[in-house]
Amino acid sequence: MAEETAIRKDENVVYIGKKSVMAYVLAVITQFNNGAAEVGIKARGKVISRAVDVAEIVRNRFMPDAKLKGIVIKTEELTSEDGTKAKVSAIEITLAK
Amino acid sequence: MAEETAIRKDENVVYIGKKSVMAYVLAVITQFNNGAAEVGIKARGKVISRAVDVAEIVRNRFMPDAKLKGIVIKTEELTSEDGTKAKVSAIEITLAK
Numbered sequence: 001m002a003e004e005t006a007i008r009k010d011e012n013v014v015y016i017g018k019k020s021v022m023a024y025v026l027a028v029i030t031q032f033n034n035g036a037a038e039v040g041i042k043a044r045g046k047v048i049s050r051a052v053d054v055a056e057i058v059r060n061r062f063m064p065d066a067k068l069k070g071i072v073i074k075t076e077e078l079t080s081e082d083g084t085k086a087k088v089s090a091i092e093i094t095l096a097k
Numbered sequence: 098m099a100e101e102t103a104i105r106k107d108e109n110v111v112y113i114g115k116k117s118v119m120a121y122v123l124a125v126i127t128q129f130n131n132g133a134a135e136v137g138i139k140a141r142g143k144v145i146s147r148a149v150d151v152a153e154i155v156r157n158r159f160m161p162d163a164k165l166k167g168i169v170i171k172t173e174e175l176t177s178e179d180g181t182k183a184k185v186s187a188i189e190i191t192l193a194k
Contacts, residue, residue, distance in 0.1 A: 049145035052186040056172045071168040073190070075153045089149040093170070 012036045016043035016051045024054045028095065029062055038069060038096040044076060048091045055093045069094040109133045113140035113148045121151045125192065126159055135166055135193040141173060145188045152190045166191040 014027045024041070031039045043051035059066050072092045079085050111124045121138070128136045140148035156163050169189045176182050 046143075046146050048149050049143050049186065052145050052170050052188055055170060056186050060172055068170070071170065073149050073152060073165070073168065075157055089146065089153050091149060 013040040016047045041093045044090045067096045069096040110137040113144045118150045138190040141187040164193045166193040
């Protein structure tokens with residue numbers, strides 16, 4: 001799974017942040033409409049649950065034919081401005097047309 | 098993936114709630130120590146990110162040989178006391194010894 005997602009172009013990734021779920025749903029659908037064969041939904045920390053919401057809403061409400069190609073979870077290390085490091089969980093959900 | 102997890106006994110499931118991450122990490126490790134070949138980590142809604150934390154901490158810090166057997170995401174419908182229904186995303190992460 002990791003290898004498959006690694007070769008995908010970065011432009012086909014939607015990074016989940018603090019916007020509304022529907023903003024990211026729209027971003028995913030837009031990427032598919034622009035010709036992407038697959039779209040990665042990436043999130044770190046507390047917004048991981050929002051990434052799952054986005055994937056589920058895209059599949060259940062807008063693109064019933066979209067396939068859940070893979071889900072990867074991992075731990076990333078962040079370095080803050082003062083140099084301290086913190087580990088944070090991350091997820092990448094890949095949808096394919 | 099869904100079929101594999103469906104036949105697993107319910108007792109080998111850790112449901113993520115509002116306790117600390119380490120409480121659930123301990124619950125997972127305890128189930129493995131009691132003989133479980135695999136343990137499911139289930140969460141709904143905002144605590145989905147905590148389920149990912151639990152799986153990552155178990156694998157990275159306590160059981161480096163544990164395998165990530167599968168990750169399933171889905172949408173569940175909850176009915177509240179007044180009868181209104183709400184959809185909520187859910188995740189199940191299965192770890193195997």
